[in-house]
Amino acid sequence: GENVEQHPSTLSVQEGDSAVIKCTYSDSASNYFPWYKQELGKRPQLIIDIRSNVGEKKDQRIAVTLNKTAKHFSLHITETQPEDSAVYFCAASINNDMRFGAGTRLTVKP
């Protein structure tokens, strides 16, 4: 089955800096790649997603890139703010089976 690896497991940045989280997947048939943000004690919230026919997608301060050849995708957050502090999960989906990475705990220091 699909295996998703996510790095780093923890990331600390200064407010205003950029943050990058990277994921790799194993199954080239994966065709949908969402990113979720989960604050402590809350549900995962979809922040951005990308499909396999697109290489890059941007939404304000958040962008995702996908390299199908290398089977990796990345989340980029620019101009980070303290409220960006949370655990971020990447996922890769084949048909109806969505596999998540282990998560990255992002801390943005004011």
Place this chain on the structure above:
Amino acid sequence: ETGVTQSPTHLIKTRGQQVTLRCSSQSGHNTVSWYQQALGQGPQFIFQYYREEENGRGNFPPRFSGLQFPNYSSELNVNALELDDSALYLCASSFLAQGSEQFFGPGTRLTVL
């Protein structure tokens, strides 16, 4: 917040017991997926229900079973509870079974003693 709801919020059971968790999907969604999230880990796919039938399953034993009702709400049943079943159980609803945005409910925190 999404329109996905789950009940109960918290639950404490003992080993060997059975539990039923419930999920109401967001209006307009016909697919419900269930996930187990252990502390400090990412959600693990249990199974998905689409049009009242199981539509895919992760690496979970048969004692994890489910149902979907005509209104697209869903239940997750776990028999013969084990200590390792202690986790946050999340359901997520979507409009399509494949490759579409999934919106999570708040989860049910299950503790098995």
